Amino acid sequence: MSIMMSRFHARAAIIATAFLLVPAAAAAQTATTTATPEVTASAAARGSNDNLVSAFGLLGYAYANSGFGLGARYQKTLVPVGVIKSGSVHDEFAIEGGLDYYRYGFDTFGASWSYNEIAIVAGAVWNFWLLEDKLALYPKIDFAYRFGSFSTNNGVASPVGYGGLWIQGAAGAAYRVGALALRAEAGSGSLRLGAGYTF
Numbered sequence: 001m002s003i004m005m006s007r008f009h010a011r012a013a014i015i016a017t018a019f020l021l022v023p024a025a026a027a028a029q030t031a032t033t034t035a036t037p038e039v040t041a042s043a044a045a046r047g048s049n050d051n052l053v054s055a056f057g058l059l060g061y062a063y064a065n066s067g068f069g070l071g072a073r074y075q076k077t078l079v080p081v082g083v084i085k086s087g088s089v090h091d092e093f094a095i096e097g098g099l100d101y102y103r104y105g106f107d108t109f110g111a112s113w114s115y116n117e118i119a120i121v122a123g124a125v126w127n128f129w130l131l132e133d134k135l136a137l138y139p140k141i142d143f144a145y146r147f148g149s150f151s152t153n154n155g156v157a158s159p160v161g162y163g164g165l166w167i168q169g170a171a172g173a174a175y176r177v178g179a180l181a182l183r184a185e186a187g188s189g190s191l192r193l194g195a196g197y198t199f
Contacts, residue, residue: 046090047133049174050077054183054196060102062189063162067104071192074098075125090129097122111156117148136174143167
C-alpha cells in the first residue's frame with residue numbers, strides 16, 4: 001500500500017510540476033515576442049477572471065461517504081495573454097486559492113460518527129474563453145491541506161485516514177454576465193456549484 005501511495009504521489013507531483021510550468025513558459029514567450037501596444041491592449045480588454053471572488057456549495061466524495069459543505073475562492077490572473085493566437089478564442093493562466101468546509105456522516109454497525117473538515121486550498125487554472133468572452137472552460141489542479149475532527153455517539157475510536165495533504169484535478173466552466181460569473185466544477189474529490197463577482 002505504501003509503495004502504491006508513493007507512486008501515486010510521485011505521478012501527481014510530476015503532473016503538477018508540468019502543469020505549473022506551462023504559465024511560466026507562456027510568460028517567457030510573451031516577454032520575448034515583440035507585440036505592438038495595440039495588440040496588447042486588445043488582449044487585455046478581453047474576458048478575464050482576474051480578481052474573481054467566488055462562493056460555492058460543495059458535494060465531497062473523497063472519502064467513503066459523501067459530505068456537504070461551502071467553499072470560497074479568489075482568482076488572480078498571472079498571464080493574461082496565453083498561447084492561443086485566435087480571433088475567437090483566447091486563454092489565460094491564473095492561480096486560485098481559498099478555503100473549503102465539509103461535514104461528513106458515517107454509520108457502521110450501530111456506531112455513528114460525524115466529521116468536520118476545513119481545507120486550505122491553492123491551485124493553478126487555465127482559462128479558455130469562448131462565445132465572445134462570455135464562457136470560460138478550464139482545467140485546474142488544486143493542492144490542499146485538510147484539518148478535521150471527529151465526534152461519535154458511543155465512544156468508539158474514530159476512523160483513520162482522514163485529513164492531510166490532498167491533490168485534486170478538476171474541470172470547470174464560468175459563464176459571465178457582466179461582473180457576475182456563474183460557476184460549476186467537477187473534480188476527482190468534489191463537485192461544486194456557485195457564483196463569483198469580479199472586483
